[in-house]
Amino acid sequence: MSNTKYLSYLLATFLAHQSCFADATKNESNSDNAVDNSKEKTSVTVTSTVMDDSNSVDMSELPLDEETKTVMLEVRTLQLEIEKLELQHRKSMLDLQAARDKLVMENELQSAEETKLQAKLNETKTRLELENALQAEQQKQIQAQLSAENDKITLINSLQEQQNKQQELKTAAAVLKFNDVVLDLRLQREKLELQLALQEKQSEWRFQASAEPEYLREPFANGRLVVSDRRIELNGVIWRRTAQRLIEQIEFFNNQDSNYPIFIVIDTCYGGSLMEGMQIVKAMRNSRSPIYVVVKGFSASMCAVITTLAQQSFALPDAVFVHHQPWNWFIGNRTDQREQLAILEEWTKRALGPVAEKMGLSLDEFIKQMYTHNSWGDWEEFADNAVKLKWVDHVVADIRETGYLIKPGSPKAAKSTSSKSSDGETDELKEQVDEQGKRYVKMPRLHPSDVYYIHNPDNYYRN
Numbered sequence: 001m002s003n004t005k006y007l008s009y010l011l012a013t014f015l016a017h018q019s020c021f022a023d024a025t026k027n028e029s030n031s032d033n034a035v036d037n038s039k040e041k042t043s044v045t046v047t048s049t050v051m052d053d054s055n056s057v058d059m060s061e062l063p064l065d066e067e068t069k070t071v072m073l074e075v076r077t078l079q080l081e082i083e084k085l086e087l088q089h090r091k092s093m094l095d096l097q098a099a100r101d102k103l104v105m106e107n108e109l110q111s112a113e114e115t116k117l118q119a120k121l122n123e124t125k126t127r128l129e130l131e132n133a134l135q136a137e138q139q140k141q142i143q144a145q146l147s148a149e150n151d152k153i154t155l156i157n158s159l160q161e162q163q164n165k166q167q168e169l170k171t172a173a174a175v176l177k178f179n180d181v182v183l184d185l186r187l188q189r190e191k192l193e194l195q196l197a198l199q200e201k202q203s204e205w206r207f208q209a210s211a212e213p214e215y216l217r218e219p220f221a222n223g224r225l226v227v228s229d230r231r232i233e234l235n236g237v238i239w240r241r242t243a244q245r246l247i248e249q250i251e252f253f254n255n256q257d258s259n260y261p262i263f264i265v266i267d268t269c270y271g272g273s274l275m276e277g278m279q280i281v282k283a284m285r286n287s288r289s290p291i292y293v294v295v296k297g298f299s300a301s302m303c304a305v306i307t308t309l310a311q312q313s314f315a316l317p318d319a320v321f322v323h324h325q326p327w328n329w330f331i332g333n334r335t336d337q338r339e340q341l342a343i344l345e346e347w348t349k350r351a352l353g354p355v356a357e358k359m360g361l362s363l364d365e366f367i368k369q370m371y372t373h374n375s376w377g378d379w380e381e382f383a384d385n386a387v388k389l390k391w392v393d394h395v396v397a398d399i400r401e402t403g404y405l406i407k408p409g410s411p412k413a414a415k416s417t418s419s420k421s422s423d424g425e426t427d428e429l430k431e432q433v434d435e436q437g438k439r440y441v442k443m444p445r446l447h448p449s450d451v452y453y454i455h456n457p458d459n460y461y462r463n
Helices: 003-026 032-056 066-206 240-256 274-286 302-308 334-359 363-373 383-388 411-416
Strands: 224-227 231-233 236-238 262-273 291-300 312-315 320-323 379-382 398-401 431-433 439-442 452-454
Touching: 231 240, 236 240, 236 274, 240 262, 240 274, 262 274, 262 302, 274 302, 274 334, 274 452, 291 302, 302 312, 302 320, 302 334, 302 452, 312 383, 320 383, 334 363, 363 379, 379 383
Parallel strands: 224 398, 231 262, 236 262, 262 291, 291 312, 291 320
Antiparallel strands: 262 452, 320 379, 431 439
């Protein structure tokens, strides 16, 4: 056998092993049966080829030179390498098979766990569905009970509402009946009140004149003086309450009508506070309506000054007037008394100066004549002589009081002629009895710098 033929044999053997290794590497991802079948098929092929060659080539007959030996050695080495690779490949395949089996087992175990978990979940789901169904049934029963209870309450409320309506109707009927009774009683009361009012009016009419006051711009004519109800009484003692009341009434009549005169009517007035009296004089001078002073009985001291300084003054023939100097109680040392004397002299100028001027005398001449007519200085004259001295302007024979339309002494007359001031206090001073049994009146405290100008011969008015 030639060397060429031998080399062909070696080459075929090598190629057979190379093809087997390549097929094994290519199909390593297949199953073990497929790998085994491929290897077996490859092995059979190689073996067949070798056997065919062996049948035709005798290895002992081949000449073995150095080059051939070397080639054969290399071929043998290659064969060993191929076998090693085959063993390594088989080991790898076995490792892969073990890993695959392990994965299969793990997958089966996980599948079993998942199956178990799914079964547990299904069991839980079934249990929850049963619980939900039971709870739904319970809620349905509770809802049914609530609905029944609500229907019951609605029925009770409806029944109560009907009862309330019936009670309201009964109450309304009772109220109507009561209102009828109240209306009857009210009508009876109003009827009685009307009867009482009529009786009261009739009683008042018996004490009230049907005439109206006469308002005249010139009330004095032919010796007759017509006095309207625009009149203010000035009696007793002049002090703070008296002046306040009188000035307030002057302002009222001025605000009511300024065309007709206002009458200050004096029955008996002894004078009083010089300061308050001068306020009255100022109010008379500033009045928008003319103010006439009417003296019926006695006008002395400060009251006599008011009469003399009036715009016009009138007096009954027997009315008495008294002028004298102001006097006061002096207290203190010589300096204090000199100061008080200076004040007294100033008040004398202010009060008696205008009176002396109207008489056509100086103040000193007026005071001198006081002591000429009376040792005490109390110059006293009746109205007919007072007219000559200009203490009063007119002597009247008749005074018509047209403002007296209510019977004197009746309750209404007492109310209308009250001498109370705006703060509720009266002009009257309380009479008292001293240790000797003599009656006297304690005069109220004067304002600072004020003096009394009052006729007091018997010490009835005391400080």
